[in-house]
Amino acid sequence: MTTPCVLVTGGAGYIGSHVVRLLQERGSRVVIVDDLSNGVRARTEGIPTLEIDLATDAAPSAVRTLIDEHAVDAVIHFAARKQVGESVQRPAWYYSQNVGSLANLLLAIEGSTVGSVVFSSSAAVYGEPDTGAVAEDDPTRPINPYGATKLVGEQLLTASVAPLGISATSLRYFNVAGAGWPDLGDTAVQNLVPMVFQRLDAGEQPRIFGDDYATADGTCIRDYIHVLDLAHAHLAALDRLETRRGEGAEPEASVFNVGTGEGSSVREVIEAIARASGRELQPEIMPRRAGDPPKLIADPARITEVLGWRARRGLDEIVASAWQAHTA
Numbered sequence: 372m373t374t375p376c377v378l379v380t381g382g383a384g385y386i387g388s389h390v391v392r393l394l395q396e397r398g399s400r401v402v403i404v405d406d407l408s409n410g411v412r413a414r415t416e417g418i419p420t421l422e423i424d425l426a427t428d429a430a431p432s433a434v435r436t437l438i439d440e441h442a443v444d445a446v447i448h449f450a451a452r453k454q455v456g457e458s459v460q461r462p463a464w465y466y467s468q469n470v471g472s473l474a475n476l477l478l479a480i481e482g483s484t485v486g487s488v489v490f491s492s493s494a495a496v497y498g499e500p501d502t503g504a505v506a507e508d509d510p511t512r513p514i515n516p517y518g519a520t521k522l523v524g525e526q527l528l529t530a531s532v533a534p535l536g537i538s539a540t541s542l543r544y545f546n547v548a549g550a551g552w553p554d555l556g557d558t559a560v561q562n563l564v565p566m567v568f569q570r571l572d573a574g575e576q577p578r579i580f581g582d583d584y585a586t587a588d589g590t591c592i593r594d595y596i597h598v599l600d601l602a603h604a605h606l607a608a609l610d611r612l613e614t615r616r617g618e619g620a621e622p623e624a625s626v627f628n629v630g631t632g633e634g635s636s637v638r639e640v641i642e643a644i645a646r647a648s649g650r651e652l653q654p655e656i657m658p659r660r661a662g663d664p665p666k667l668i669a670d671p672a673r674i675t676e677v678l679g680w681r682a683r684r685g686l687d688e689i690v691a692s693a694w695q696a697h698t699a
């Protein structure tokens with residue numbers, strides 16, 4: 372039997388490169404599709420990479436050639452644009468990029484060796500939920516085009532499983548942070564932890580957007596998930612899909628939250644950064660930002676029950692690993 376081959380789109384990105392490394396560690400064959408618009412080639416040195424914008428017309432046949440050449444069994448689809456603000460400014464481009472890339476990927480998969488797809492979705496599909504901890508069956512009401520593209524992506528996958536004879540899992544990530552290896556840190560600055568690091572590098576104090584929310588310390592509460600825990604969730608999802616496929620199970624679409632079920636406030640994250648960096652931090656309080664729900668926490672019961680996955684790393688470990696990667 373040949374070693375399974377996994378195609379990772381967006382494999383040169385922050386989360387994708389963690390999954391690529393875990394796949395390699397366990398001996399899978401890996402190929403990557405990435406246009407390197409936000410990826411870093413050095414993260415995945417030596418791995419066959421097709422450099423193409425998945426949203427372009429040339430993508431389906433180019434990706435299909437790659438799938439055929441490597442007899443790809445499964446795809447993990449990370450490639451997407453992920454800046455909420457930019458998606459508000461350019462909604463049509465976000466749809467064409469994020470939905471268009473997935474559509475092209477599915478065109479490439481049609482009638483191929485691929486039987487399983489894992490898709491990067493987001494807690495952004497929930498919008499501003501009324502409840503503290505959201506479960507997969509709670510209403511999905513994205514409040515920006517980025518979140519909408521993720522929801523449409525889930526729907527497109529669900530519609531595709533039966534006709535394509537594939538099974539698919541959408542993973543709704545909560546707030547991803549940390550680094551599993553010092554060379555794989557998050558270089559984006561839209562997320563709280565790298566944003567604070569950037570302020571510190573510039574000799575500035577971190578900022579808190581709103582400290583008058585109805586939470587214990589007045590700042591927003593989020594569910595922070597270590598990128599390495601998240602990467603392991605992908606392997607668990609993939610293994611389940613491939614096992615079901617091996618057993619000849621019917622095509623199926625499933626959705627799982629990936630979070631810890633624990634919340635940390637912005638102030639608590641900044642305190643953890645102060646501990647990890649050894650700096651004294653005095654945050655500046657700014658007005659609230661539009662569209663920030665006071666509290667967004669995952670109910671991770673389903674993923675624990677079905678995939679046997681649970682987060683192992685807490686806030687201090689997340690922040691310390693991110694700081695180590697930042698200073699490496």
Ligand SMILES: NC(=O)c1ccc[n+]([C@@H]2O[C@H](COP(=O)([O-])OP(=O)(O)OC[C@H]3O[C@@H](n4cnc5c(N)ncnc54)[C@H](O)[C@@H]3O)[C@@H](O)[C@H]2O)c1
Binds near residue numbers: 404453468
């Ligand atoms: N980082 C987070 O907090 C977070 C949270 C929820 C969901 N997600 C989702 O997880 C996935 C990965 O996120 P990340 O943080 O690793 O982002 P990232 O930007 O580091 O990785 C995305 C990768 O995809 C590539 N890419 C983007 N558009 C492409 C296209 N049209 N064609 C080919 N390649 C393309 C980029 O070059 C990059 O390497 C994304 O789908 C994102 O929406 C991320």
